[in-house]
Amino acid sequence: MQIAYYPGCSLHASSQLYDIQCRKVFRQLGIELKEIEDWNCCGATSAGKTDYFLSVALPARNLGIADSSGLSEMLIPCSSCYNRTLVSQKILSENHELKNRINTELSSKVEGKVKISSILDILVSRADSGEIAEKVTKKLEGLKPACYYGCLLTRFPADIKISDDVENPRGMEVVCKALGAEPLDWSYKTDCCGASAAVNDTETSLSLMAGILKDAVARGADCLVTTCPMCQMNMDAYQDRVCDMYGITTKLPVFFITELMGIAMGFTPEELEIDRHFVDCLGLLKGLKLV
């Protein structure tokens, strides 16, 4: 099976490991990711904060390319790209004047037919069908992840319905359980980590991260798991500073969901490039005899 794939800028730069892992894990599930041609930056949070037209038009160009790819579904692993693209599609389905204005500039016109899927949309359906459990060669026994969704996977600045619960999503837990892990219940799974403020308003973002980390540690989690490269980078790269500043003594590895999938499917840490984390992950995995 083939589906369209929009990696977005961060998966082609600082979170390249996530791109590599997505391709490997999906191939193992029998899904080939076909990267769409000549895609552009979706504008992320910054487009909305500077120019409304661009916040719709930049993802629209990618939607046009996806619509003309002949594939019916497109995976967008980055939560920010996923959110912006879905919102653009929704706005254009309601505002035909804007759609025409944008389409006059595009060589591949937006039609609005491609189905946009988050990584969890696809993984949860494969967990429910038993396909994930079938591919597990090493159960993640003893691993206690706190599943961290962040903001943009479940909340949109437009009226968009999702299949999971907005206040208490549980899709990632379903996937983790299919891998043999024991995800914990906790209170901060959809709280904001302040990734968009990390560089320009660091104090704000550090204090938001402290709340998340403290709760995860207090619940007895041994790691965080996320699907968003913005959250992963933020919670991983700044964790030293958060811990120093807020007196948190336990550090938690911040896994991409594809890393837990990959390990459970028998990939080595080298194949998954897990050494590119800031907070060490290998110690935990070795301690639990998972690698």
Next chain:
Amino acid sequence: MSLSVVQVDYKLSRSLIREVMDRSGQNLLACYQCRRCAAGCPVGDETGVTPDRLIRTIIFGDREKALSNLLVWKCVACYTCGSRCPNNIQTARINEALKEMGKEDHVEPLLPAVAAFHDNFMRSASHFGRINEIEFMGLYELQNTKREIKKGGGWKVVAGALKSSARLAVSMMKKKRLHFRLNRIRNLSEIKRLFRKAGNGPGG
């Protein structure tokens, strides 16, 4: 205890409400001040201004305060307010609209580093169609440095900010998370056309 009396100039307030509603696409008049948004806003404690307060400010026609307050600049676009509002009011969209209006009115950004960050992200996107993190961070730091120098001898501030960015860059390099190859799209002229068309208000 003293009570303060709020004075409202209805002409001013009506035009401000209309402008913000048109540009943000949000129905401010539906707000009944239940403050569910305030309870969930992660920056509310810091800003003092919560989404409900901001909406009140607009309803009272206080343009100056509406265009320049901490919520507009510290909003982390988490969309908690909008997903909890019983009337579907997305304050994040209101904040974005107010930022655009402030820029058009030549109001100095209350938090210039935040403005510089998002402006330069978009600048970087316009150059190559994709973000090149090194270029983007370079543009951003350059603008911050220029501003601090212009303000007069803010060397300590500049050095502090640069040190923080350098620290991140060095650890990213160690972890092989700094990307040196240029990301660029082929059909750049299409992106440039979209950027030229921008800045004409809300989708219109």
